[in-house]
Amino acid sequence: MTETTGANLGVLGKKSSRRSGVERVVNAPLPTVYGQFQAIGYLDHDRGDEQVALVHGDIGTENVLTRLHSECLTGDAFGSRHCECGDQLEAALRAVVAEGSGIVVYLRGHEGRGIGLLAKLRAMALQAEGLDTVEANLALGLPVDARDYGVAAGILRDLGVRSVRLMSNNPRKREALVRHGVQVAEQVPLLIEPCESNITYLRTKRERMDHVLPHLDAVAHGS
Numbered sequence: 197m198t199e200t201t202g203a204n205l206g207v208l209g210k211k212s213s214r215r216s217g218v219e220r221v222v223n224a225p226l227p228t229v230y231g232q233f234q235a236i237g238y239l240d241h242d243r244g245d246e247q248v249a250l251v252h253g254d255i256g257t258e259n260v261l262t263r264l265h266s267e268c269l270t271g272d273a274f275g276s277r278h279c280e281c282g283d284q285l286e287a288a289l290r291a292v293v294a295e296g297s298g299i300v301v302y303l304r305g306h307e308g309r310g311i312g313l314l315a316k317l318r319a320m321a322l323q324a325e326g327l328d329t330v331e332a333n334l335a336l337g338l339p340v341d342a343r344d345y346g347v348a349a350g351i352l353r354d355l356g357v358r359s360v361r362l363m364s365n366n367p368r369k370r371e372a373l374v375r376h377g378v379q380v381a382e383q384v385p386l387l388i389e390p391c392e393s394n395i396t397y398l399r400t401k402r403e404r405m406d407h408v409l410p411h412l413d414a415v416a417h418g419s
Contacts (some may be wrong), residue, residue, distance in 0.1 A: 215241040216319050218350035221406040226250065230286075231281070231293035236355070240347045245305040258295030259381045261298035263288035264348045264369055266306030269313060270320075277393035278320060284386050288363050291386075299355065301348050309333075310342030328400040340404070345369060349376030365407045387411045 219239045226235040233250040239248055265288060271281030285300070291366065292298025308316025319332035349372075352360065354364050359379035362370055365387045370380045387409065390398050395415060401407040 217241055218247070218347050218354065220354055228289065230289040233289075236351075238347075238354070240305075240350075241349070243305055244247075245347070247347060247351065248302050249355065250300040251355065252292045253295075253392050254353065255297045255299060255357065259277055260352075260357050260360050261292050261363065261384070262352070262357070262361040263292070263298075263300045263386070264345060264373075265300055265302050266309065266343060267302065267304045269307060270316075277391055279397060280388040280390075281336050281393055284389040287386055287388065288323075291363060291384075298316055299352070299357070299360075301351055303343075303345075304347060306343050309340070310344070311336075311338045323397075328377045328402060328404070329397055330404045341368070345372035346376055349373055349378045352378050365401075367406055367407055367408065380411065383408075390415055 201210045211391040212367070219238075219241060221239050222237040224235050224237075231252060233252050236251060237248070239245075243363045252414060265285050265286075266281070268276075268279060268281035269284075270276035271279045271283075272285050273282075275282055285302075288300050292300060307313045308319065311319070315336060315338055318336055319329065319338075322332035322335055323329060329337060330340050352373075357378065359381045360373070361382040361384050362373065362380050363384045364370065365386060367383075370383055373380055385408065390412060398407075398409055398412055402409040402412060
């Protein structure tokens, strides 16, 4: 039998007391150009990321209109037309206000579908040379999509949400929430009109990543 010293006990104690999961840290009112929200801040103890849920109105527990929005600095802050992320974030915020209640969970650590900002920029440079978004990630030796939605499910559970109407075109988000114990009553399309700069990117998402984007059929393939 191995003797456990006081020093070892201290180490063991630290390991056993390490927190996991998501912790609510702060709740602050956030007036925006879209409407009034509560910004509820969380700490993801597993990854160390700081997360935020923007909550509008009395959300209840069932069929809550919800967007899980992956962080995208270039789209959300800089107005990039390479993707539709900024437009989707704006549309989601407007939608929950129009609904009278809802949640937008802003997921940090999801930049570039989870590969990080600099890797995303490298992938964008490869796309400028002719690769599509899937090929670019693979050329860099990176996964096509490294995002995990466990923290989003944890946030929704903390908010008392049991089922959502999920604003997303990505079936994998729905599958991930269900796998983590949050029911998806409906998947609500969040379709943004394509432009010349992002039409190839959007077609790749539909053809190679199974995103549901029926509005692309109306766009001439040569554009």
